Amino acid sequence: AEDESTGIIAAHIWKASTRGHGLEEFGLKLEEVNSPRNGLFLTKGLVDALDHQQICFLYNLLENKLVLWVADTSLMNKTIAGSGKTTADGSDIKFSDVHQKPLLCPPSCLPFRRLLSWHARLTLELRPQTVEARRFTSSYDKSAGRETAVIDPITRAIYEMVEPGDDAST
Structure with missing residues (x-):
């Protein structure tokens, strides 16, 4: 359902057409x-x-926030359909304007992170080059005390998104 005045759509993370099968x-x-x-x-x-x-x-574990990640870099200079807003300089809002920006939602109703982590894993597996490797330790760094260094960037990003006690791989 779209709100005509704002262009905002209520979207399911796990599609309603599945009737919940797979959840x-x-x-x-x-x-x-x-x-x-x-x-x-x-x-x-x-x-x-x-x-x-x-x-x-x-x-984002440090800030305890969900952030939007534009994995398809070909979108960066494209205008976001339905945004109906402009930036401070009067230009249309582009994907680059929202890349790495936090998702705003009530703290009492955060989206299911396990579903978002599953979606992120699928998305990033399609485009592994979009994960900024410099933000992670090299997979070849196996020095003492660096056990997390052998985890690839995509898996590490997923681990940081999973709710405590949940397993994103299931």
Whole structure:
């Protein structure tokens, strides 16, 4: 459902058309497909990019925030459909303007991070070159005390997004 005045769409993370089938793999019940935590309010352009695995949401552990990640770098200079807003200089909002920006949502109703982590993993596996390698220790660094250094950047990003006690790989 789209709000005509704002261009915002209520989008499911796990598609409603599945009727919840598959959610049990994430420790969720079928009826949680209609949970507010299975939804995001986004513009049409962001919903389309999310559906096509061109963007995803990563969890920033240090700031305890979900951030939008534009995985398909060919989108960076494209205008976001449905944004209906402009930047301070009057230009249309582009994907580069929202890259690494936090997802704003009520703290009492955060989206299911396990579903966002699953989506992010699929998205980043399609485009592994978009993970900034310099933000991670080299996979060849096996020095003492560096056990996390052998984890690839995508797996590490997923580990940082998973809710405590949850396993994103299930």
